[in-house]
Amino acid sequence: MSSMRSVDDHLSDILNTVRVLAPLEVELERALGTTLAEEVTSPVPLPPFDNSAMDGYAVRAEDVADAPVTLPVIDDIAAGDGRLQAIGPGMVTRIMTGAPMPAGADAVVPVEWTDGGTVRVAIDRPARPGNAVRRSGEDVRAGDVVLPAGTSIGPAQLGVLAGVGRRRVLVRPRPRVVVISTGAELVEPGLPLGPGQIWESNSYTLIAAVREAGGDGYRAGIVTDDASRFLDQLDAQLLRADLVITSGGVSMGAYEPVKEALGPLGTVRFDRVAMQPGMPQGFGVVGEDDVPIFALPGNPVSSFVSFMLFVRPALRKMRGLPAGPTPTVRMVTTAALRSPDGKRSFLRGVLGPDGTVAPVLRQGSHQLAALASANALIVVPESVTELGEGADVEVIPL
Numbered sequence: 337m338s339s340m341r342s343v344d345d346h347l348s349d350i351l352n353t354v355r356v357l358a359p360l361e362v363e364l365e366r367a368l369g370t371t372l373a374e375e376v377t378s379p380v381p382l383p384p385f386d387n388s389a390m391d392g393y394a395v396r397a398e399d400v401a402d403a404p405v406t407l408p409v410i411d412d413i414a415a416g417d418g419r420l421q422a423i424g425p426g427m428v429t430r431i432m433t434g435a436p437m438p439a440g441a442d443a444v445v446p447v448e449w450t451d452g453g454t455v456r457v458a459i460d461r462p463a464r465p466g467n468a469v470r471r472s473g474e475d476v477r478a479g480d481v482v483l484p485a486g487t488s489i490g491p492a493q494l495g496v497l498a499g500v501g502r503r504r505v506l507v508r509p510r511p512r513v514v515v516i517s518t519g520a521e522l523v524e525p526g527l528p529l530g531p532g533q534i535w536e537s538n539s540y541t542l543i544a545a546v547r548e549a550g551g552d553g554y555r556a557g558i559v560t561d562d563a564s565r566f567l568d569q570l571d572a573q574l575l576r577a578d579l580v581i582t583s584g585g586v587s588m589g590a591y592e593p594v595k596e597a598l599g600p601l602g603t604v605r606f607d608r609v610a611m612q613p614g615m616p617q618g619f620g621v622v623g624e625d626d627v628p629i630f631a632l633p634g635n636p637v638s639s640f641v642s643f644m645l646f647v648r649p650a651l652r653k654m655r656g657l658p659a660g661p662t663p664t665v666r667m668v669t670t671a672a673l674r675s676p677d678g679k680r681s682f683l684r685g686v687l688g689p690d691g692t693v694a695p696v697l698r699q700g701s702h703q704l705a706a707l708a709s710a711n712a713l714i715v716v717p718e719s720v721t722e723l724g725e726g727a728d729v730e731v732i733p734l
């Protein structure tokens with residue numbers, strides 16, 4: 337029997353092989369979930385001009401220092417108004433939130449402190465200089481870096497890009513990931529099952545996981561257990577793929593199309609990785625552009641766990657983000673655990689209150705519903721075969 341490879345060695349090989357995707361200029365609408373590939377600065381200060389933080393009256397603070405006072409209203413400034421009348425001593429201007437401060441004014445009295453007059457206004461309370469005024473540049477100065485290269489673009493970052501006037505931006509795009517399922521027993525969900533058949537589920541799980549990991553997944557459908565048909569399908573799919581995931585056909589059976597098809601290429605290695613579930617693994621590159629390919633085991637829990645451990649870090653690297661082993665947190669197990677000697681186990685568990693985790697009862701690598709009832713993977717190291725209730729464990733939240 338061939339020896340097993342460690343989880344860490346397998347992951348380092350993967351991270352040494354995959355490359356950061358080339359930068360691409362995209363419209364803002366397509367930038368969500370991408371990574372900035374340039375440093376973004378603001379061409380103007382933000383706010384670009386001093387403006388009012390409230391609906392009210394722009395005043396000279398010294399004129400309202402002895403409030404209550406009544407003063408003449410000489411103008412009415414809405415947000416967006418460009419030409420303003422300066423105010424002189426003893427005058428005020430009605431002003432709206434976001435409207436530019438007129439020259440001469442140094443404070444805003446909110447409408448709530450007044451009688452709301454439009455010709456003359458009675459002001460009840462004094463306002464200090466600077467009251468309810470938003471100064472030009474108090475968020476960003478002209479030329480400031482608002483987003484460094486390598487920033488993950490979420491809703492707030494998209495807003496900042498628009499807020500500094502950008503329409504297009506240079507990003508590391510979302511990786512395009514094709515998922516090919518193999519197995520003669522697989523039937524599309526929605527179609528009737530024949531004898532010996534099951535509904536295909538791995539591609540749905542994997543594409544959803546790709547999406548959550550910042551990629552765009554495409555289902556290439558089901559290939560039956562035929563190596564040459566698998567290679568044809570792979571060739572066709574490579575056109576649109578930055579990364580390929582296959583499921584099934586990598587173990588020791590008589591019909592293992594993925595291993596049969598990719599093994600002879602010499603660019604994909606098949607290993608037994610010292611983990612449970614997910615022992616049989618293939619990884620390498622295919623096609624003229626050396627597209628990375630993950631040949632994941634077919635058992636549904638095995639393919640999902642393999643994704644979390646190996647594909648997700650690879651996608652992070654491709655997206656230009658820091659990539660390494662999937663982070664864990666420390667928890668306390670509420671029940672005893674068993675794990676095979678020499679393998680790192682990833683047991684399905686449910687996070688409880690107060691830093692506890694409860695292993696689910698069904699831990700088979702085919703028990704997909706048990707996986708769906710869990711929200712964490714409990715990591716048991718290679719050298720540990722048993723842990724008692726109350727033991728500290730590392731956990732990967734899902």
Ligand SMILES: Nc1nc2c(c(=O)[nH]1)N[C@H]1C(S)=C(S)[C@@H](COP(=O)(O)OP(=O)(O)OC[C@H]3O[C@@H](n4cnc5c(N)ncnc54)[C@H](O)[C@@H]3O)O[C@H]1N2
Pocket residue numbers: 517518519521522534535536537538539583584585586587588589592613614615616632633634635636638701702
């Ligand atoms: N003699 C041995 N047999 C097996 C070994 C071994 O070391 N020696 N390893 C076992 C382990 S561990 C795993 S994991 C599986 C890996 O199998 P394959 O990658 O070859 O996958 P298949 O044989 O095609 O399928 C396995 C299992 O998963 C179901 N499956 C496959 N694809 C899907 C899908 N897209 N949706 C839902 N379910 C799927 C399939 O029906 C099988 O039940 O090998 C063990 N055997």
Ligand code: MOO
Pocket residue numbers: 611612613614615616633635638701702
């Ligand atoms: O490695 Mo397999 O993943 O145990 O089912």
Ligand SMILES: [Mg+2]
Pocket residue numbers: 584585586587588589591592634
């Ligand atoms: Mg098999």
